[in-house]
Amino acid sequence: MKELSRRRFLAVSAATAAAVSAGPALAKVGKSRTLKMRNLHTGERLSTAYWAEGDYLGSGLKQFNRLLRDHRANEVTRMDPKLFDIVYKLKEKLGHNGEIEIISGYRSPKTNAKLRAAGRGVARRSYHTRGMALDIRMPGVPLSKLRKAALELKAGGVGYYPKSNFVHVDTGPVRRW
Numbered sequence: 001m002k003e004l005s006r007r008r009f010l011a012v013s014a015a016t017a018a019a020v021s022a023g024p025a026l027a028k029v030g031k032s033r034t035l036k037m038r039n040l041h042t043g044e045r046l047s048t049a050y051w052a053e054g055d056y057l058g059s060g061l062k063q064f065n066r067l068l069r070d071h072r073a074n075e076v077t078r079m080d081p082k083l084f085d086i087v088y089k090l091k092e093k094l095g096h097n098g099e100i101e102i103i104s105g106y107r108s109p110k111t112n113a114k115l116r117a118a119g120r121g122v123a124r125r126s127y128h129t130r131g132m133a134l135d136i137r138m139p140g141v142p143l144s145k146l147r148k149a150a151l152e153l154k155a156g157g158v159g160y161y162p163k164s165n166f167v168h169v170d171t172g173p174v175r176r177w
Contacts, residue, residue: 050081083169086169096141101137103137104166143165
């Protein structure tokens with residue numbers, strides 16, 4: 001049997017404490033966390049685990065980073081893994097087992113500047129340019145219910161765009177608009 005190193009023990013203990021404080025949806029350390037996403041701009045789909053056995057999975061994170069790339073510039077960045085935790089908590093809280101539709105993931109600073117100049121209501125220092133934001137919807141879940149659930153998490157920023165049919169979530173400070 002593989003000996004548990006002190007470092008691994010501390011990492012698993014910290015992950016357990018974080019999972020327990022995150023609530024019952026994430027309390028099981030050994031439980032795998034899988035997300036199903038579809039990028040609406042590229043049509044690409046991905047269903048894979050990003051976390052298991054108390055730790056983030058490099059291969060799953062890398063696949064999600066590619067899916068959420070800036071499709072205009074074809075640039076990939078490292079997305080904040082906590083963003084996936086937010087989305088996972090939302091899907092668990094809302095009982096959503098289908099795909100999460102991605103309207104916007106990563107945006108390069110150049111793409112962000114172009115969209116801003118075009119008057120698209122894009123923030124100058126958008127969390128999208130830092131790999132810390134997603135614009136999402138969950139088919140079958142009313143947008144207002146998704147917004148309410150995101151606000152209840154108190155895990156970062158939540159923007160509500162009913163005319164464009166999406167909710168923005170990010171790992172920045174807790175705020176709403």
